[in-house]
Amino acid sequence: MKIEEVKHTTKSQRIAAHSHVKGLGLDENGFALQMASGLVGQEQAREAAGIVLEMIRSKKMSGRAVLLAGPPGTGKTAIALALAQELGSKVPFCPMVGSEVYSTEIKKTEVLMENFRRAIGLRIKETKEVYEGEVTELTPAEIENSFGGYGKTISHVIIGLKTAKGSKQLKLDPTIYDGLQKEKVEVGDVIYIEANSGAVKRQGRSDIYATEFDLEAEEYVPLPKGDVHKKKEVVQDVTLHDLDVANAKPQGGQDVISMLGQFMKPKKTEITDKLRQEINKIVNKYIDQGIAELVPGVLFIDEVHMLDIECFTYLHRALESTIAPIVIFATNRGKCSIRGTEDLVAPHGIPLDLLDRLMIVRTMPYSKEEIQQIISLRAQTENIQIEEEALAKMSEIGVKTTLRYVTQLLTPASILAKTNGKEKISKEEVDETHSLFFDAKSSAKILAEQKDKYMK
Ligand SMILES: Nc1ncnc2c1ncn2[C@@H]1O[C@H](COP(=O)(O)OP(=O)(O)OP(=O)(O)O)[C@@H](O)[C@H]1O
Numbered sequence: 001m002k003i004e005e006v007k008h009t010t011k012s013q014r015i016a017a018h019s020h021v022k023g024l025g026l027d028e029n030g031f032a033l034q035m036a037s038g039l040v041g042q043e044q045a046r047e048a049a050g051i052v053l054e055m056i057r058s059k060k061m062s063g064r065a066v067l068l069a070g071p072p073g074t075g076k077t078a079i080a081l082a083l084a085q086e087l088g089s090k091v092p093f094c095p096m097v098g099s100e101v102y103s104t105e106i107k108k109t110e111v112l113m114e115n116f117r118r119a120i121g122l123r124i125k126e127t128k129e130v131y132e133g134e135v136t137e138l139t140p141a142e143i144e145n146s147f148g149g150y151g152k153t154i155s156h157v158i159i160g161l162k163t164a165k166g167s168k169q170l171k172l173d174p175t176i177y178d179g180l181q182k183e184k185v186e187v188g189d190v191i192y193i194e195a196n197s198g199a200v201k202r203q204g205r206s207d208i209y210a211t212e213f214d215l216e217a218e219e220y221v222p223l224p225k226g227d228v229h230k231k232k233e234v235v236q237d238v239t240l241h242d243l244d245v246a247n248a249k250p251q252g253g254q255d256v257i258s259m260l261g262q263f264m265k266p267k268k269t270e271i272t273d274k275l276r277q278e279i280n281k282i283v284n285k286y287i288d289q290g291i292a293e294l295v296p297g298v299l300f301i302d303e304v305h306m307l308d309i310e311c312f313t314y315l316h317r318a319l320e321s322t323i324a325p326i327v328i329f330a331t332n333r334g335k336c337s338i339r340g341t342e343d344l345v346a347p348h349g350i351p352l353d354l355l356d357r358l359m360i361v362r363t364m365p366y367s368k369e370e371i372q373q374i375i376s377l378r379a380q381t382e383n384i385q386i387e388e389e390a391l392a393k394m395s396e397i398g399v400k401t402t403l404r405y406v407t408q409l410l411t412p413a414s415i416l417a418k419t420n421g422k423e424k425i426s427k428e429e430v431d432e433t434h435s436l437f438f439d440a441k442s443s444a445k446i447l448a449e450q451k452d453k454y455m456k
């Protein structure tokens, strides 16, 4: 099994609407603070999420599932993402939406399986022979391109590495130079190069440079102790899906065209069930030997009512397997029919036998004050200024419509305010945007009133 080449693949999260949410906002006893870490109210659901978090941390939770149930816009997705933030980057969190399983190319169960494996982490500890230190020089040596034509190629690269104990100059292969460039290594960074594979890892910037004025957040690390050339324990956090991808064979031959193609698009790989079983076997062996540790993460399936009976059956079985993540579902549906059945009605559109296994957390509608607090939080993160009176009017609208509708009014209202030559949104702009854009309820009402005017 290849481990060196494993790159951690994170799914990009849909966070734009929730970028003000930074955590669950609980105190040290697990009680929810009225307003903290970007979350407002909804105390019970947040505290319940806090307990789930504890269970995940103490590893007493794998193979279980939680359902967040409540009306639209009551913060289900926000609470799930807050939980992810609390878990930190070392515990995998894989968000998906129920409707993602429907594709003409991939089987539904395949999509579910892939996401399951994205949510199971593996922490691998290995002792490796490395060259480690702060980079003191980095000089690529160029030669004329041997194929003729323009440009030069790199023949080798000279790198200087320094530790607290000594320093060394190394002459490296050009392939390692690529690795150095990919990691964006510069003089003053602390890096290590694996002796066997030549893989380069940048650990951070040497803390001697900590006073440097930096625009980007940098991680500063101390100058490594010991020799440059040494044995080092390397810890890697990967998911089972990362291992699947790294070990799957790319499709197509090794001809020039397909080589070029690889630069254009990500490699098309085929992950088979057989490969997964192989990997599971090796992973289990590593766990037994104490080289690796399983880190069950979280699979978050939003809008779970979009799944059909086949998916539910599959999920039910997958939850029973020995390596399973914690699954968090969310839905805003009440009683509705389960997809893929002949009108079998069930609470939340989830089959009763699966529902029976879930821990259900409810989210409740917000009060006017809470809506006001959330709108003002959103305005802050979006850098929008709003007058007190306008804010009060917005929360009033929020009570009658939904929280999501009013938060969505913020941006158009701020554009209106700008065209009106104002710095802050006033009540006038709120009224105007509210009359320009309809919320779901009033739109439905208009449809009902004028149904003879529309095409059937
Ligand atoms: N308690 C809260 N504190 C701060 N912001 C919140 C809170 N609840 C919801 N929000 C924000 O309000 C918006 C709507 O909430 P969210 O998307 O989480 O609702 P939902 O319950 O998932 O709704 P749906 O059922 O429609 O998916 C989001 O921008 C979210 O970040």
Ligand SMILES: [Mg+2]
Residues within 6 Å of the ligand: 076, 077, 078, 302, 330
């Ligand atoms: Mg949601």
